[in-house]
Amino acid sequence: MTSPPRQLTLEEWDRRHADLLTQGLREPPYGGRLSRHVETEGDLRLRHLRFDNSAAALRLWNFLLTENQRLRAARQKGERLVGAMKDLGTVPVMAYALPGLRAFYPDGAWWTPCLMECSDRLLQLAGTLGADDSFCPVRAMLGAFHTQEHFPEPDLLICSAGAVCDDFSAIAARLERMGRDILWWEMPRRRQPEEDEPACLLPGGLSAPQAQVDCAREELERIAGALGGLAGCHLDAPRLQAGIQAANAVRGALQALRQTVFTAPGGPLPALEMQIAEMLAIHFCSDRQESLGALSDLLAEVRRRVQAGQFAIGPEAVRVYWVNPVADLRAMNVLESCGGRLCGSDFMFTHALDPIPEDLPGFEALARTALADPMTGPALDRGQRLVTECRQNRIEAVVISRIPGASHCAWEGASLRELVASHTGLPVVELEVPPVCDALLPTVRTRLEALMETARARRARSKPGPAA
């Protein structure tokens, strides 16, 4: 059932799917032809993407693209739905630790305009609801809440406040004005501890004043009370610990996948599937167990490929670190067609990749994890991790993809670029990627090709010359 890695069009995948079935492929209930998502859900963008040809990638895509159905089925079974906004990985750990709760990520609607090539008109609708295109594409969430077509109405809506970007603060406040009850929790903006101030280490190697961790911990305990009320069951220490261990199993599988892909001689899994795989760590795509299954399949596939010396992207490709998620998933394919290969990434939720400490009381561990969110502290902290990972992963070029309208992108990109260039000397490019980037594709391509050319010239210069 295995074949050498290749990137397939949607039509080619349908033929491969039929072949795999005749070879005995067994799929989970959400399995099936990829093209059905175009026909039934209007996910038109799939027609312009190139997909990895493994059965593991098929499972990943089908899992991602059936989240809405999964949530509706859960509601019908009597499960309670929790919308966890703007914390990228903390509240879902608590929600999944309780029976009968399923957390999802309404902010994820920001990819709907891309997937549906704007036929959903969510961005225009958001404009009529008070969030025009001076806001980042996460404003699509407002439209999705309004139409109720992209996810079911949650039973409980939770959102962090405080160290949150201006876009999200305004959009969530607007949502509240539209009549949604939001349970807010305060996330302090992370700062360096003062001299002599009690401090603690955070996952990922940062540190923070203990007072800030205490504040986040108390807030998370308050949120746990509300989640427990919804579940009809107290989130006690053993339950939370089990939830943390289960979340760490997902994070562990993802870390192993990243490690294997980023350190292999060639690229055993393309950038597009890597970005999708990373998203599972945030909220488990509404099924924690299946997330682990999908990631484990991918890991087994890339290990098999590495062992067989089979690569989707050749060893000569330029090793690229990508910063920020792309609003248009097609940009990940373009990276490879320009001669690059994803060997490092910061898609704005690196704190959801690091293991949650298991040797601390559960809420303390979660508070430290939440405070390690790269977006809740200075760009310098984010940049330092970026520099470290560039060195560890032998990165040759860095792409900082700006998100249109995003309040943090105006200056953060420039400061990250300066930091990386001054500490590593690597070539760096900043690009803006809109939700459908077709019109900008020639520019994006030209800039990426120039980046690859610069990186290859640098590579050639650093090779030792012939002995005299």
Ligand code: SF4
């Ligand atoms: S501005 Fe950035 S951090 Fe804020 S919601 Fe948009 S993408 Fe997310």
